[in-house]
Amino acid sequence: MSNNSVLFDTPGPKAAARHRIYTVLAVVVLLGLLAVAVMRLADNNQFEGRKWEPFVSPVYIERFLVDGVLETLKMAVAAIILAVIFGALFGIGKLSEHRPLRWFSWLVVEFWRAVPVLLAMVLVFYVWGIDRGDTGAFWSVVVALMLYNGAVLAEVFRAGINAVPKGQVEAAYALGMRKTAVMMQIQLPQAVKIMLPALISQMVVALKDTSLGYAVAAPGLTNVAKLTYNSPSNGQNIIPTVLVTAGLYIVMNLILTWIATWVQKKFVGEKRIDVAAAAAGQD
């Protein structure tokens, strides 16, 4: 209640009574919607045993966790590690004193930020991955995610480095350090600390986008889901499959978000760069 007091006063007796009526109405409407949804599902046999059986039988659970969650996490982790390297290189490149290097970095970052991940994924897949089976599809997803998330992270790096107080750099130069040493020993370590939460939120984006591997038949959760709802013995259980798969993604992402908040509190404190502004267009 307290954080909302900007918009309205603490309700008096009349307003409180009115709010109670609205609350009851809201509850009725929301429960009604839920009931309609459940009835719709039941009417169309969506609670049928064989439709849900895949999600309780040990063989399928193992498949969802090993072929699904594990492969998805592998793709996301590989993509984010490469994206951090890509982002660091081009983020620092954008701050370079050499004009051609600065412009080149700017061009690369702007281009990959504006190109949809799916386009990049299909290109990498057709040019390089198509005759390499699962490995090809896996790395097509990883490379496409690296290019996009790397471009976003380049902006985060740049913002992070700029957020380090100017005096630090001047002090370092005054001690006689060279440009590279100032960047590597003074600016970058502090910038990384400021950026940690932004990095982790970008992992959520990367993790969600691994699902696009669907388009190139890459391994991972979406692929397991596709096999499950396409299998005739499961009685066209696309709705249960989508609900369960989405649930798995939500759990993974909530854990990541929770880690980001914890890291923020533990290591960073109040100082935080504006992720929304730095990572324009993240989804």
Next chain:
Amino acid sequence: MDVVWENREAILIGFTHTVLLFLIAGIGSLLLGTVIAAMRVGPIGVLRVAAVIYVSLVRNTPLLMVLLLFRYGLPKLNIKFDFVDIVVPTTAGDIRLNNIFTACVIGLSIYTAAFVAEAIRSGINAVPLGQAEAARAIGLPFGGVMREVILPQAFRATVPPLASVQIALIKNTTVAGAVGVVEAFNVMRSMTNNYAGSRIEIFIAFALIFVVLVEVYSFAAHRLERRWRIA
């Protein structure tokens, strides 16, 4: 670039679908997102909780899952999206706003609305406390405070994050191509299948058009932001 030029009509149709998806889902998500943001900051506890749940569930779900649900899932519940069936014949080919298109527009709107709601909420938080207090002091009720004082200012402060959300939406329309709307990504995929030798130039052509769309949009948003900036 011969291949690209020869197929310019198919590309044009593809990008027409892309832009239509963007415009319709953009407006839809703006409306729905505003309602959810209002629920989120309103005085009714139940609605606040409902809005929080909506935002955190949808934000953490991949868009593909949402579109799979709307495109293939809901028709299994007899929720068909065939109430829209518009075919606009042009000299370059048909523009089809059919059941697949409608399902994807609704899915995209629902997905994007969660991000719109967050953007608007950050805009509402940017409105100084005194403004709301002054609005209440002159006797405006909650609706009046929102309509006359908070939302107009919040929308201005919201332009930059909202522009980011909608740029993401332009790129997200490609996911609709993966489930069957004949938009840019879909056209590109069939072209790269048909002209194996020219894959890279086809990609560069499509990528550059996306770059132009995104840059034009962010330029416009930037101008709007400067003109509307709260003093």
